[in-house]
Amino acid sequence: MTNALTFFEPTRTAGLERLRNFAPDAGRHYGERRNYLGTAKNPGAVSALSPYLRTGLVSQSEVLRTVLDQHSAKDADRYIAEVLWRSYWQGWLALRPSVWDAYQADLKRLHNAVQTQSGLRQRWENACLGQTGIAPFDAWANELAHSGYLHNHARMWFASIWVHTLELPWQLGADFFLRHLLDGCPASNTLGWKWVAGIQTIGKPYLATQENIEKFTEGRFAKVPGLATQAAPIPAPPHPDRMPLWNTGQPDPALHSGLILHEDNLNPTHVLDAAGPIAGHVTVMATADQTPWQMAPHVQAFRGQAAQNMQNLLADRIGPAGPAVTSALALKQWAQDHGFAQLVTADAPVGPTKALFDAYDRLPDAPPLVRMRAPLDADAWPLATAGFFKFRKHIPALLARLS
Template sequence: MMTDSAKDLLAAAAVERRLGNRDAYVPYLRQVFADVVGEDDTVSETYGGLGAAQERLANIQPLRYGKRRNFLTGEVTGLSAYLRHGVISLAAVRDRVRQLVDDPSEAEALLQQLAWRDYWQRLYAHWGDRLWQDIEPYKTGWSAVDYATDLPAALVAAETGLACMDAFSSDLQRTGYLHNHARLWLAAYVVHWCRVRWQAGAAWFLQHLLDGDPASNNLSWQWVASTFSHKPYFFNRQNLERYSDGKYCRQCPMSDRCPFDATYEELAARLFPHKT
């Protein structure tokens, strides 16, 4: 008896590849992969293909990236999905960056991100599925058994009442993309505020991200959790407001009781009371 996964592979092999344009492909693929589409038939605004990748590559701005990359409205490259699926290479991006600056140090921030991606891929090649295991113990004062194994239903439904987290959850599932800073904030919320194991969040991201791959995804989650770093990553309201231009806090129904509204020292004491 043929399994569902085998049927999907056969369907993929038989997909018509000469329809000519994206508008024709969308209804066609919804029909071919009806079992996969299910109730969620959202189509990302990201265009695939070498032409789209080359257009983005031509328009990268290394200097502005270095200054504004942490802002949700900053000049990011938008190349991650194309790198993930092998449409372009890290070397091609590196070479383009070098063309745009007189001194490589001017593009240090962007070149460092390329180096991190290369490093994570090399670890994945070496470790394989070990990336789904804690590389090191948590440095939070909590042990692995203190963390839940499932995501909060309210977060998946984007109904936590926190405008920022609900927006991030909705954007992730609707568009298949989140700015890197939003990914860090959402991951920190899942692991440290909800106290859920990073594996649950990592799997959730991979389910939806167009640029999701186990190397960058899992090791970033482990970095947030502190199982692949010397300390946990977390944030406060001031940090989120600054880099999101306050757009979430202004409309948040929980603005007057925000769980992130404290100093880092106060939050550390609340989140990690057993940490020495």
């Protein structure tokens, strides 16, 4: 096991404490210093809240409210915008879910290619093990594998070197991140990698430069020879047309109900407030389905312990625990064994949890599954119709609705 869980304790208390400590710096200080490199141990000017946001141990709304209690929206505009990038990417993917399906299909193909093409396998292994000879890249590969976290700028540089200098497929890099990041998020990760590759904002790849790395690592990596100075165009299909968001619902509080906690939201207060008494609960753990390789043990440990922590904190509201569930069939079996008339849960964004819920909905005779979208997601996702610049104009209205 790595030391990721010593940097990120998987409890809501630890997440709230991190938020409390960070909030005074969420104003101009963050805006001025956020691009300077931090690490899991010393995040520097950034909050390192992402593992807590990813699992719902701390919600985006809680973070935004806490920051706005201490700063004006103008002073904290940079931090607020970053927190809402998460909603933007999730909304963008929710409106175009086939982008995730295409990435998953590409991964299966590349998994096969890595098994059968020794040249590709060697280059991919060298990159994942931090043995390329490019000093900062190798350091970040090791840092990610050991801490489960990378600063945003390191993610951008790493992805750029992976795609444009090492000329490895972006999908393999996205998978390496998703297997090791404690905050690994299908939307932010897939679309972040596509953005670096120049196929998200089409024709605008991100190129890491020696000068930029030297400046923002404050000289730690002063010489980085050999970086690509041009990005070869990467073939990719055009963005698919937008789809309507999938239906969510409202639980019937009079029905005998089971609750589902899951890795995308372990603290579904909006569901608990709307549903009647909960007679029992399970935790759905589906992220192993998102990769043909193994998830890093620290990611599974973080999420498992985070789930346990929230089960303890919510114990008097969610009834007895059932088994951890990893398939739609097992979920149906649990629901039927307990005679539930409905299952209730927080809506999950595009990714493996949603895929499991969609599979459950297709099973005959399964009790209905009611997914409730968190209020911020319900407000923000439909707005991700075009680029972030357009989305950003809605931020004042989104913040007004928070209160």
